[in-house]
Amino acid sequence: MYIQSIELSNYRNYRSLEMEFDRGTNILFGDNAQGKTNILESIYLSGTSRSHRTARDRELIRFGQEEAHIRTNVRKNDLSYCIDIHIRQAKSKGIAINGVPVKKASDLFGLLGIIFFSPEDLNIVKNGPVERRHFINAELSQIDRIYLSDLSNYNKALNQRNSLLKGILDHPELRETLDVWDGQLVSYGKRLIARRREFIADLIPIVREIHRKLSGGIEDLLLAYEPNIDDTFFEDELFRARDRDMRMGTTTVGPHRDDLKLSIASVDIRRFGSQGQQRTCALSLKLAEIQMMEAKRGEKPILLLDDVLSELDSNRQNYLLESINDIQTIISCTGLDEFVKNKFSVHRVYEISNGQ
Ligand code: ATP
Numbered sequence: 001m002y003i004q005s006i007e008l009s010n011y012r013n014y015r016s017l018e019m020e021f022d023r024g025t026n027i028l029f030g031d032n033a034q035g036k037t038n039i040l041e042s043i044y045l046s047g048t049s050r051s052h053r054t055a056r057d058r059e060l061i062r063f064g065q066e067e068a069h070i071r072t073n074v075r076k077n078d079l080s081y082c083i084d085i086h087i088r089q090a091k092s093k094g095i096a097i098n099g100v101p102v103k104k105a106s107d108l109f110g111l112l113g114i115i116f117f118s119p120e121d122l123n124i125v126k127n128g129p130v131e132r133r134h135f136i137n138a139e140l141s142q143i144d145r146i147y148l149s150d151l152s153n154y155n156k157a158l159n160q161r162n163s164l165l166k167g168i169l170d171h172p173e174l175r176e177t178l179d180v181w182d183g184q185l186v187s188y189g190k191r192l193i194a195r196r197r198e199f200i201a202d203l204i205p206i207v208r209e210i211h212r213k214l215s216g217g218i219e220d221l222l223l224a225y226e227p228n229i230d231d232t233f234f235e236d237e238l239f240r241a242r243d244r245d246m247r248m249g250t251t252t253v254g255p256h257r258d259d260l261k262l263s264i265a266s267v268d269i270r271r272f273g274s275q276g277q278q279r280t281c282a283l284s285l286k287l288a289e290i291q292m293m294e295a296k297r298g299e300k301p302i303l304l305l306d307d308v309l310s311e312l313d314s315n316r317q318n319y320l321l322e323s324i325n326d327i328q329t330i331i332s333c334t335g336l337d338e339f340v341k342n343k344f345s346v347h348r349v350y351e352i353s354n355g356q
């Protein structure tokens with residue numbers, strides 16, 4: 001599977017753009033604020049129906065315009081697919097595959113597997129659990145359609161429960177309605193926990209092996225799922241936490257508070273790792289994502305590297321570029337020095353300047 005071309009109109013800072021991609025390594029280079037990330041974002045959107053950086057679709061429309069359009073031409077198993085995404089100011093976005101509208105964004109599932117890698121991802125170990133949960137969710141949502149819908153239902157129930165909790169102090173009669181949301185939270189939540197446990201068990205040997213190579217065989221990374229609550233106790237604990245949750249106006253128990261533990265020689269790398277250790281772990285996680293996606297989807301994903309090479313030393317750059325040599329990759333960067341210096345093979349190079 002690979003992307004042959006994209007067409008953008010009134011998308012971010014692009015009035016109109018047509019661009020073809022090679023199946024190998026593609027480079028988008030240019031100064032800051034020219035539109036490199038915008039192109040990567042439009043590709044990510046074509047695969048996942050959402051932007052990696054905003055939940056507000058309207059921001060994607062070129063300033064002063066009414067609607068934006070992204071068309072992505074994909075080649076997969078010797079068949080051609082055309083994905084159209086239509087973003088409108090007033091209405092929700094429209095999606096069509098080969099001209100046939102799809103009802104839900106999740107119907108896009110299965111067509112494109114995409115991994116987005118930005119410098120912020122190098123902080124997933126150092127930063128808080130939010131980023132680590134996002135890593136798990138972004139990956140699982142692309143390999144498991146049921147997970148994607150469970151996650152969305154869980155989040156809806158969680159939002160409803162949280163707003164109810166905030167209102168209960170003034171309206172105690174609302175307390176009984178909590179049962180409804182608790183029931184939903186427990187049923188979707190238990191499935192999320194079970195799926196995450198499985199996913200992380202599969203991820204562990206892959207991350208460990210990559211990390212071993214990246215650290216020159218010296219360090220042994222241990223990865224573990226750190227669930228906020230075990231699925232068997234979720235229902236009871238949620239019930240027990242009710243008074244506290246009402247006082248705090250938020251749900252304090254559940255998989256929305258899960259984490260991923262990373263340690264080397266019994267030292268918790270999230271808190272005590274050196275900067276280099278934390279980044280090597282983060283890079284291992286991202287690279288493992290490629291292998292996981294390939295194993296689960298039966299084909300290699302497309303990799304979008306947003307300005308991430310300049311953040312890595314040449315050892316890690318080499319490792320990264322070697323591990324992706326048979327994957328369609330689109331790389332944004334501000335200069336080509338690294339490619340020239342290290343003689344990395346590149347198939348197509350575009351200079352991006354002011355939305356052109
Ligand atoms: P950097 O190297 O700094 O990451 P970049 O080339 O990746 O830069 P982008 O993030 O793609 O830059 O953004 C390019 C420009 O697009 C920015 O100047 C931004 O203000 C502009 N932009 C963002 N959203 C819109 C929009 N909805 N309409 C018009 N322009 C926009």
Ligand code: MG
Nearest residue numbers: 036037038307
């Ligand atoms: Mg950018």
